[in-house]
Amino acid sequence: MADDAPSFQSDDVISGAAQGRLKSFIERIERLEEDKAAVSEDLKEVYSEAKGEGFDVKILRKVVRIRKQDKAKMSEEEALIELYMSAIEG
Amino acid sequence: MADDAPSFQSDDVISGAAQGRLKSFIERIERLEEDKAAVSEDLKEVYSEAKGEGFDVKILRKVVRIRKQDKAKMSEEEALIELYMSAIEG
Amino acid sequence: MADDAPSFQSDDVISGAAQGRLKSFIERIERLEEDKAAVSEDLKEVYSEAKGEGFDVKILRKVVRIRKQDKAKMSEEEALIELYMSAIEG
Amino acid sequence: MADDAPSFQSDDVISGAAQGRLKSFIERIERLEEDKAAVSEDLKEVYSEAKGEGFDVKILRKVVRIRKQDKAKMSEEEALIELYMSAIEG
């Protein structure tokens, strides 16, 4: 392990500097989790709004899911082509 | 698959306006899901960076989780206090 | 909870009858896990054999995965149609 | 390179024969994966049935896992005994 990456994984006293970095990491993580929760909340609202306009949420979800699968499949196919290419070049 | 909404096979034809709203909903949902995925990605990066500085990711996650529980608990308690206060004042 | 489904989830003494059923469940599970392990072993052998004939295992796996995605997507689409149908009928 | 292990990793077209073998491999793999999925499904059913009779699934899994470890350990010990035996007899 690099000198600037000491292990704090067990039986260590954490230095003041490490403490500061730890605090910073925790804050960044908690901020991001808040963001994520906010986005999830927005999603729920959109579904709710759609429902309020008469759309079937279940169907909506499935449509989104299928479109997601489409994209995933396309990505996989592109990755496969990449594999083929690299296999040929190798 | 065609971009437009699938046609229903009975006399329930979706109006052009409804079609537009549907499309809008789908787009908003997909945009939000992308956001969510991006945030998740950022989270992974932060954990990865922390790991690179020697912090134990598993422990880090536990700490975040515990702090979250603490906050939830405090909110509950504050709500309860509010309730008592209002009961007294009322 | 139903009378014929008592909870053995904590601080209970297990009756002789329950003991017998438990033993039976464990045996069935272990038998199935053996089967599963055997199938996994067969799979490994097939991949190994394919590799021995010059095929790229990584590509093979990806092809299988993509075909699986195809099927899953088709199933989803069929399910979506079902949903549409039921929505119309409702 | 040996005739029975041609490389498909560079600039060749896959022969009809190779194509046939490839198809065969894919089919065997997919058949085995179906088997595996079926067994997994059976396992789920058994756990579900056990749950219906009041057993705790999580604990059940742990028990199975521990027994598996025990058996592995016994096999190790038996192998060690075999080794000692052969050493003595040799």
Place this chain on the structure above:
DNA sequence: GCTTGGGGCGTTCGAC
């Protein structure tokens, strides 16, 4: 050893 895939677990969402 590092990363990628599989399995288990908890949570969340929809159905009844």
Place this chain on the structure above:
DNA sequence: GTCGAACGCCCCAAGC
């Protein structure tokens, strides 16, 4: 409100 099912998250193990 309870139930089961689906989803994402996390851990572990195997492969490169």
